[in-house]
Amino acid sequence: MNIGDCTKRISAQDAVNMIQNGDRLLVGGFGICGTPFTLIDVIAESDHARELTIISNNLGETGKGLGKLLISKHIKKAIGSYFTTNRDAVKAWNKGELEIELIPQGTLAEAIRAGGAGIAGFYTKTGVGTKLAKGKEEREFDGEMYLFIRGIRAKIALIKADKADTMGNLVYAKTARNFNPMMATAADIVIAEVDDIVEAGMLDPEQIVTPHVYVDYIVQNDRYEKMGGEYVERSKH
Known part of the structure; x- marks a missing residue:
């Protein structure tokens, strides 16, 4: 099978067409x-796809990453740990345009892990x-x-990996392996955006973090490239 025959590979537009108004999405990333x-x-x-819970x-x-969805007013509610790095999020919350549910970072990570493991919830001292x-x-x-904290799941997870093979096995780049692997276990539909797709068998099995059984679809990143360790839009340089 060549790369063009990858049955899990779809376009970004086809992936986004799966998202409906009011959906609950897990989205990978740290910063x-x-x-x-x-x-x-x-x-x-x-x-x-508006009125989203992210x-x-x-x-x-x-203006970067999920910050674009704030500007385009796609987000109704945000559940997470650290929103103050984006002034638009603070402004939207102050205006009553955005609901925010704060969860301590470690608790958020464990809640997603629990959701992926089929655990209904857990007890933690954090926040008492x-x-x-x-x-x-x-x-x-x-x-x-x-x-008591409920486990977290969502309809769709949008995650980012460095490489995928044609089966959907994923390899992450350094600290991009943050919330992405656990989110891949905690959604009904998992869509992985990747920089490169290689033939099955070409990835080092010891480097595979997310097995293909968790990944439903693969989307190739065709808008951004790495420059100086950061992703830059191709049209902006």
Whole structure:
């Protein structure tokens, strides 16, 4: 089978067409590292998928990554840990245009892992006695209070990897291996944006982090290239 015969490979537009109004999406990335830029751009250019709930560590930066979806007003609610790096997110929240649910970073990671593992929820000490505990079940263990946190899943996960083979096995680049691998386990449909697609058998098995059984579709990044360690839009240089 050659690369052109990859049955999991689809266009970014076909991938985005799977997203409907009001959908709940897991989106990989930490800051803008490991972010599926091409898929996000195509969502921002479309008009059929709005009122989205985005589950991600943050909302990119101003005009970058998920920050574009704020500008295009595709996001209704954001669930994550660190939104203040994007001033647009703060402004939208202050205006009542964006709902925000804050979850401590480690708790968010564990909630997604739990969702992918079929675990309904877990107890953690993090957040006890703070505003984040409001409305959550509390329980005492060994003389200390814990909060119950539900596992997190979504309809669709948009993740970013460095390479895929034609079966859908994924290899990540350095710290781009952040939330992406666990998100690949916690959605009904997993769409992986990758820089390169190679023949099955060409990836070192020891470097494969996400096995192909978790990946439904592959989209090739055709809008961005690495320059100086960062992704830059091809039309902007």
